[in-house]
Structures are given as C-alpha cells and as structure tokens.
C-alpha cells in the first residue's frame with residue numbers, strides 16, 4: 001500500500017480545518033487530478049461463462065489473510081441462495097440469479113470494487129486516502145483514512161466496507177486489485193483461481209476490444225452492452241451478460257462520472273459546517289467501545 | 302509515360318482492394334476468430350500473416366476405436382488431483398452428438414491438434430481473445446457435466462482424497478415414449494424404445510445424432526425411471542423433421558400404424574401378427590439382423606426354409622422332433638407331408654395315401670427326442 005508522510009496528512013488536515021473555519025467552498029473545489037494511463041489494467045467478467053464455483057472468493061480471502069473455510073467447503077452452493085454484498089470479511093462475493101434459458105443452471109455474477117476511472121470514493125474522501133493508480137487500481141491508504149466512511153456513501157456500487165467490529169485501527173475494506181500480488185509478478189488471486197477464466201485480466205483497452213469481439217461473434221449469447229465501458233465514466237472491471245444488466249442487480253448508471261454528485265454534496269451541504277467527521281469519530285468511538293465491551297461480555301458468558 | 306503507369310498502378314490497387322474487401326466480407330461475421338488462420342489480428346492483403354495451415358498435413362479421420370482410451374489431464378494441485386479422462390468412452394458417446402468436432406474444433410478432417418497449440422498454457426499472455434488452456438479444458442467438460450448436475454463439485458472429475466469421483470447419471474433408456482403430436486387424427490404415438498433397441502439391435506447413434514449429452518444422461522428421466530413420458534412434439538419441427546427418424550425404416554407403413562387415439566400398451570411388434578410368419582422358439586431367440594441381413598431395412602423374406610437354411614435337409618434329423626422316419630419316408634420332401642411348410646399345421650398323408658391319416662398312422666416310430674440325440 002502507498003505510504004503517506006505525516007506531513008501530507010497534516011496538510012490535508014489543515015485543508016479540512018480551513019473548510020471548517022468557513023472559507024469559501026471554492027478553495028475546496030479542486031477535485032482530484034485524474035490523468036488516466038492508456039495502459040491501465042482491468043478485468044473483463046463474462047457472466048455467461050462463470051459457473052458460480054466461488055473459487056475466486058476463496059482465493060481472494062487467502063490472498064488477503066482473511067478467515068476462510070478450506071477450498072473444498074466451497075463446493076457447497078447454499079451460500080449462493082441469498083444475495084450478498086462484499087464486506088469487511090469478503091472483498092468479493094458471487095451472487096446467483098435465476099436463468100430463464102436454463103432453469104437448472106443459474107447465472108452467477110462476481111461482485112467487487114469496479115476500480116472506476118473517475119471514482120466517486122476518491123472524490124468523496126476529504127483527506128485523499130483513496131486514489132486512482134496509474135495501473136487502474138483504486139487504493140485505500142490506511143495512514144490517511146480518518147474513518148469518516150464518506151466513500152461508503154459515495155460509491156455507486158456500495159463497495160467499501162468498514163471494520164465496525166474493530167476498535168483499534170478499523171480499516172476500509174475493498175478489493176485492492178491485488179496490488180501486492182501484481183507487484184510480485186502474479187495475477188490477481190481471483191483471476192488466477194477461476195477454473196473457466198470467467199475473469200480475463202489485461203490492459204483495459206484490449207479488454208474492451210475483446211469484449212466487443214465476443215459480442216459480435218456470438219450475438220445470441222450476449223446483450224450488446226459492455227457494462228463498465230461507459231458507466232460512471234468507465235470502470236476498470238467490466239462485465240458481459242446474456243440479459244439486461246439491471247436483471248443481474250447492476251445499478252443503472254449514467255455515463256457521467258458519479259463524483260460530480262458526491263462532490264457537490266460534500267462541498268455544497270457540508271462546506272459551511274464543521275465536518276461531521278469529528279462528530280462521527282466521537283460517536284463511533286463510543287459505539288465501538290460499547291460494542292467491544294458487549295462482545296467481550298458475550299465471549300465470557 | 303510516368304503518368305500512364307501511375308494510373309495503371311492506381312487501377313491495380315483499386316482492383317486489389319476491391320477483391321480483398323470481397324474476400325473479407327465473406328469472412329466477417331463468421332464465428333471464427335481471425336486468428337484461427339492469421340497470426341495477426343489485422344491481416345492485410347500484402348501481409349496476410351497466415352499461420353501454418355494444418356490442412357497441409359491431412360492424415361484423415363480415424364475411427365473412434367483408435368482414439369486414445371485414457372488421458373490424464375492437468376497437474377496435481379493442493380486440493381484437487383488430475384483428471385483421469387476416459388477419452389474413448391467420451392468419443393463413443395460423441396457419436397450421438399457432434400462427433401470429434403464437438404470438442405476438437407476446426408479439426409475434423411485433419412490431424413487432431415494439441416489444445417495447447419492454440420490455447421496458451423499461461424494465463425498471463427498476449428492474446429486475450431481466447432481462453433487459456435486450463436479454462437478451455439474446464440469449459441469443454443463443464444458445459445455437459447453441468448447440464449445433468451448443476452451443482453457438480455470439482456471432485457466430479459478431479460481426484461480428491463476422501464471424495465468419490467461421481468459419474469454421470471446412468472442412461473436409463475425408456476421402455477416407451479408417448480408422443481403427444483399435432484396430427485389431426487391419431488394424436489398419440491407410442492414409441493416402444495426398448496423394443497426397438499432390443500429387437501432390432503440398434504446402437505444409440507443409429508437414431509440419435511446431434512444430441513446433447515443431457516438428452517440421454519437426463520437426471521430427470523432417471524428420477525422418472527420407467528414411467529411413460531408425455532412429450533409435446535417440439536414446437537417448430539416441420540412434419541418431415543418430426544417423422545425423420547421413424548421414416549428411415551418405416552417406409553411403407555400407413556399413418557395409423559403409429560398414430561392412435563390412445564397410448565398403446567400392446568407389445569409393439571408381434572412378428573406373427575404383423576407378417577404372418579410366427580416365430581418359433583428357435584427363431585424368436587435370434588436378433589432380427591441375423592435373418593434380415595440386407596442393410597437399410599427389414600424387407601420381407603421368403604418363408605422358404607432353404608432361403609436361409611441352405612441345404613439344411615441334408616443334416617436334418619427328423620428323430621429330434623420325437624418321430625424317427627422309417628425307410629419309406631426318409632427321402633420324402635418336407636412339403637410332401639408338411640403342406641406350405643407350416644410345421645404347426647397337421648401333416649397330411651392324403652397327398653400319397655388314400656387310406657392313411659395322421660396321427661392314427663405315423664410315418665415312422667415315436668422316440669424320445671433326448672434318446673434320438675444320443
């Protein structure tokens with residue numbers, strides 16, 4: 001993860017204080033500079049190929065040292081019966097949808113951070129703890145995060161999760177595009193583990209080409225829509241499907257980047273107020289300690 | 302001069318471009334990836350970038366029995382072992398489907414290519430247009446295996462200590478299938494499946510072609526066991542298509558032979574009733590094809606014994622029937638006593654003898670058949 005100097009954190013802190021002190025919102029309007037590298041990477045998820053084996057879920061947990069049952073336990077498909085969202089215990093989950101074409105073979109869709117090209121979470125973060133990297137990944141920085149959870153509200157895909165159960169240094173948890181693994185020359189864990197390569201990893205531009213090629217060559221198999229190619233200004237993870245994406249619980253989003261929305265909330269409504277961060281932090285701290293104590297008591301009983 | 306040649310060049314180029322466009326127009330929109338033939342995704346007329354054509358090494362199609370019997374696929378992983386793939390068995394089954402080409406695409410008449418000639422071994426690769434080797438293999442197998450077991454675990458194929466590798470649902474051939482057809486008269490057709498396969502010694506692939514694996518390995522049918530299936534004639538089938546399989550053999554039958562008002566429970570085929578030639582207990586044991594040898598159908602055969610049993614009289618011992626013929630009758634033609642060669646009807650004496658009747662008088666002595674055999 002990118003390390004941050006205490007100084008830049010303090011600088012960001014000063015900025016907040018400045019806003020809090022009632023400076024014009026214009027000073028805070030400087031959005032994140034977002035120069036997208038043409039070589040940025042991505043993943044194309046082909047939901048018509050995915051078999052719902054959840055090997056990706058297992059591999060992701062292993063790669064991120066999250067608690068997981070052994071791989072063979074994933075042969076049990078009952079968890080697919082209920083809709084899940086990625087959370088602090090699972091950075092990616094696979095959901096299941098009825099398949100009218102083959103009722104016995106439900107359609108399965110892997111969900112994780114989309115690594116937006118113009119991420120709402122980045123714009124929403126008032127201390128710059130989340131940033132879009134050159135390689136396409138949207139990363140969260142533990143040293144900068146103040147735990148305000150604006151990113152969670154801002155994300156159009158409801159991805160960032162918060163370790164509510166942790167009193168000390170709770171983290172924002174979301175797919176990090178396996179940045180550490182890739183730095184070591186490996187593929188993202190989920191991509192590597194997928195038995196049918198429903199997840200194709202590569203340069204985003206090439207993936208867009210491949211996606212359209214697939215649709216062109218098998219028009220019966222796909223709807224003519226590469227989800228994420230344009231949604232919210234484009235995402236690094238993109239999807240192919242055999243039906244309208246809203247039928248697979250994808251939000252219907254416009255082509256303009258969502259950040260505009262959250263930025264205006266952030267800088268409009270809250271600009272003249274003391275940021276609720278401190279309030280949140282205080283309330284949160286009380287809540288966590290209370291909860292922690294409660295949990296401890298439960299553990300003992 | 303220079304000007305003329307420039308114009309000429311323009312002409313040639315224009316013609317060449319037009320031809321290239323025509324050629325590519327016929328290929329655009331095919332399900333083939335350009336890279337099946339070209340090494341570059343953007344071949345041009347001048348640099349067509351053709352890959353070495355496998356057609357140049359045609360060795361011909363080989364029989365299923367020559368296919369490798371068992372292939373071990375994959376390498377042992379931490380949890381799952383490799384797959385022992387019964388290749389020849391699958392090839393046999395594929396005869397009712399798409400044949401070898403069902404899996405070995407673009408390869409039907411050519412030497413079978415190794416999958417990894419096209420599918421990259423490593424997932425980190427340049428060409429993202431086609432799945433890597435592991436994915437290509439998995440997709441190939443999973444497509445059918447998911448059909449009959451949507452929750453098939455990896456251990457269906459992969460060895461895993463402590464887990465039994467599951468097999469496909471048993472093929473339970475239905476005893477009979479009742480079709481609910483669109484015919485105006487005689488809507489119901491009862492097809493005696495088992496009767497056809499047993500009596501006519503038909504192999505699956507004799508009738509079933511272009512079938513999916515799940516058509517036979519149908520877990521629902523297994524659940525239904527031998528129950529009668531009511532099936533709507535698949536919508537959209539033309540009359541000709543609906544009759545195709547039956548009409549291959551039933552060339553001259555009237556519609557009412559199959560089309561009835563009710564599901565039929567009677568034995569489908571009674572040789573005596575349908576042909577007038579009742580099979581005795583020896584004939585009944587034979588496969589139809591042992592007598593009806595001519596390929597392509599079950600034409601009416603002569604009831605003349607000699608038409609099948611060439612020179613059989615020479616070795617026929619009448620004593621086996623329980624009656625040893627005496628000297629006078631030994632050389633008489635069979636039909637001399639057994640009129641019309643019907644051995645069920647009473648033998649007649651009257652063609653030679655005015656004063657003799659069977660069984661009051663016998664043309665020999667009664668013996669026990671067992672004694673006659675000694």
Ligand code: SF4
Nearest residue numbers: 113114116120121155
């Ligand atoms: S999906 Fe959400 S968390 Fe991920 S980059 Fe986009 S806005 Fe941020």
Ligand code: SF4
Nearest residue numbers: 060175177178188190
């Ligand atoms: S890229 Fe890495 S972090 Fe993201 S879902 Fe895949 S395995 Fe998990």
Ligand code: SF4
Nearest residue numbers: 050051053054056194
């Ligand atoms: S590993 Fe691949 S096939 Fe399995 S659930 Fe994940 S995306 Fe789907």
